Amino acid sequence: MLHATVDSVRAQIAAILAAWGAPPHLAETTAEVMAETDLMGVDSHGISMLTMYEEIHRAGVLRLAGEPFLRRDYAATALVDGADGLGHPAAMMAMKLAIEKARAFGIGAVGVVNSHHFGAAGCYARMAAAAGLMGLVTSTARGVILVPTRAAEPVLGTNPIAFAAPVPGAPPMVLDMATTTVAANKVKAYHLREKDLPPGWVVDGAGRPVTAHAEAMEFVFRRREGGITPLGGGEETGGHKGYGLALMVQMLAGALVGGSFSALRARTARPGQPHNIGHLMIALDPRAFRDLADYEADAAATLALLRETPPADPALPVLAPGDPEEAARAERLSGGIPIPEALERELREIAARAGAPFLLRAA
């Protein structure tokens, strides 16, 4: 299997996006975020996303020339319009502005409308932590896969929440989670390995757990009824909380800023209509609340205590959210980003169709 250098992954993404018609600065910004995502081991949201982006580019949904612009500027808040282009540069612009506003006002919140898939929400939360602030990111999603508690069919998307906080002398704490129990792709991965699922991931139209992998594929990808549970699984184990979190995200990144509600949009969308994914970026400056040294001491002590907690299994130490990504980053910086053969083939074809060179190089 090819283990590609991060530079070549970045260059490959930028070359394909530019060949599709993205202005160079937008192609480069997007490639930067996507390659960083691969570097951190979040393979589902990096270069592998080019398959989906090609599909919506060809369908006329993704307008690659779209340049994000500031649509509304208030005091500590603003609204960025993604101009139906790539989600990444619009989201970066929004978090940069939220950081500036947090420095001026203590807290800043910038929404994004008319955006598309923006990769991993954690990337933007990390921007705040890198600037010494806390970052909170939510986004609506295009897919409708989450079955609300007591429902027979899905209504919400993966609706992610990401949060990052700076920790002196240690990597930032970074939570980056879908509000579903698992990603739909995980069900597919189990199916490919012919492995049955644990109960609690997928339900049928009567709310019963589905564990047979082939049947789960039906409910997640083909049938109208049934689908993936909210975080918590069934009602008895707190699934109504995950449902509530997913709906909270829909209200923040949808109704508040003007992003679409995919379950409603699906009823009226014309072919080629942009997704109008909405995001909300919030940054908080610890200095607005207390002396920075006090924040830093408490943040460091909190994370240190967690990492030092006795583990249930001595071979598996307690991790802080973000630790797995830091470990992947260190490993992949030298060892390269693994590109499975099927993905390499796919990327060669995408590059060829775009008229872009194939640039991936072994680390």
Next chain:
Amino acid sequence: MLHATVDSVRAQIAAILAAWGAPPHLAETTAEVMAETDLMGVDSHGISMLTMYEEIHRAGVLRLAGEPFLRRDYAATALVDGADGLGHPAAMMAMKLAIEKARAFGIGAVGVVNSHHFGAAGCYARMAAAAGLMGLVTSTARGVILVPTRAAEPVLGTNPIAFAAPVPGAPPMVLDMATTTVAANKVKAYHLREKDLPPGWVVDGAGRPVTAHAEAMEFVFRRREGGITPLGGGEETGGHKGYGLALMVQMLAGALVGGSFSALRARTARPGQPHNIGHLMIALDPRAFRDLADYEADAAATLALLRETPPADPALPVLAPGDPEEAARAERLSGGIPIPEALERELREIAARAGAPFLLRAA
């Protein structure tokens, strides 16, 4: 069983708090929040809390004369000091100020330090929704009961998250959740009924699910190792997400504002030392992001679609977060607040010890 009028519940709480030495306006504000909590069916966080408040009042931990004050005022943010008194008036003061700041700046965030238990987080999120804004509330907790993913023992508390959004023509959407799978009191309730728990609520020190009710009591209330899982349960079903959310709350309501980290505090606390519970209140004004009518149309359509979703069981319609509390409120306004016999006896004793009259009256 006594079903008490909300007026008598409010008067009873205020009379006891005043007899303990709370200034009348603080006793009344607290009683208002607590009685409203009982009215909405959240029995665990209303008048029944007087047992715990009496205990920490007698231990010198809860300083009932403590008057919350504004300790730091920035632009869109501020910090309230709870003066080691009741949490409710400090939290109300903070959310009121967050609402004012959101009206002026688009978003407002007000932290609270040196506070105590503030009841149900949802009460303060509801204040924002009643003012036409969105509200987001987090709080640290005194108890250390949540076992992080892969850990052998608990490190975090119930660390609640509440969110409310106004919905025209309908009750607000209100999420009010602990970041644990269940409350410790639910384990006790199962034990009292000699009922075994579903797997996923409680783990032992090796991370194995505990379902026997008596054994679960040991791990939750008596032994150092084992305890309650984060939302999501085990790692396979997403428990690391619930752990991440609980830690996010600790960073927002603890490190950011200066609230204590109970697992660390437990190592050094002197007898009678106040809890220094921290809260963070955020309010967001939809008008800062888009035209109010557009927000209202989207919020109403989103909640309507959820309530109209076909249910898995026709007898159990799909609910929006907050619906159960609305239903309880309507029922209890006329039928009264149920006060189980054991609680009535307890309240008579607390009132007698305080030198306050017993005021509960049947509806």
